[in-house]
Amino acid sequence: MRKIKCIWVGKLRKKHWQGAAEEYLKKLGRTFPITEIILKDAPGHLEGTAKNEWEGKKILEKIDSQDFPIALDEHGQCITSVKFSKLLTQWTEDPATSPCFIIGGAYGLSKDVLSRCRYTLSLSPMTFPHELARVLLLEQLYRADSIRRGTPYHHI
Numbered sequence: 001m002r003k004i005k006c007i008w009v010g011k012l013r014k015k016h017w018q019g020a021a022e023e024y025l026k027k028l029g030r031t032f033p034i035t036e037i038i039l040k041d042a043p044g045h046l047e048g049t050a051k052n053e054w055e056g057k058k059i060l061e062k063i064d065s066q067d068f069p070i071a072l073d074e075h076g077q078c079i080t081s082v083k084f085s086k087l088l089t090q091w092t093e094d095p096a097t098s099p100c101f102i103i104g105g106a107y108g109l110s111k112d113v114l115s116r117c118r119y120t121l122s123l124s125p126m127t128f129p130h131e132l133a134r135v136l137l138l139e140q141l142y143r144a145d146s147i148r149r150g151t152p153y154h155h156i
């Protein structure tokens with residue numbers, strides 16, 4: 001079964017992010033059901049590292065033993081969409097595991113989350129807001145699936 005889990009920190013508050021995310025979730029839903037786990041932001045009185053450690057603990061609680069956790073982080077591996085499609089096929093076809101993509105909040109992912117992850121994916125060496133990173137990842141998942149199926153969405 002091809003299934004993908006996504007752990008996000010924080011809601012998409014603006015309509016334009018919601019609309020963009022929904023568009024790709026709907027397209028992906030036809031072939032790749034996505035399970036989204038949306039975690040609350042850390043309490044407002046926490047700052048910097050304390051914030052990402054608090055969020056990190058909540059993220060770790062949601063990673064199951066059969067998950068193959070993939071951190072989204074600007075310092076990770078920057079790869080082509082074709083390579084991503086191959087990796088995604090490999091991850092989703094492994095009967096023992098299923099991919100679990102993780103996007104952090106405003107202060108990023110904690111060291112514990114990064115070290116628990118089995119792959120770290122960068123969307124660019126530049127830093128994006130988590131809402132945009134979420135939309136970009138969903139679009140790349142859709143593109144990767146289109147490449148795998150040979151549908152005319154990606155033009156090499």
Ligand SMILES: C[S@@+](CC[C@H](N)C(=O)[O-])C[C@H]1O[C@@H](n2cnc3c(N)ncnc32)[C@H](O)[C@@H]1O
Nearest residue numbers: 072073074103104107108122123124128130133
């Ligand atoms: C605003 S960024 C956090 C920025 C930065 N790491 C920090 O510590 O301040 C929020 C989240 O979006 C995701 N993100 C932002 N830019 C990214 C990129 N270029 N590649 C992959 N993920 C990115 C990451 O999951 C990150 O934890």
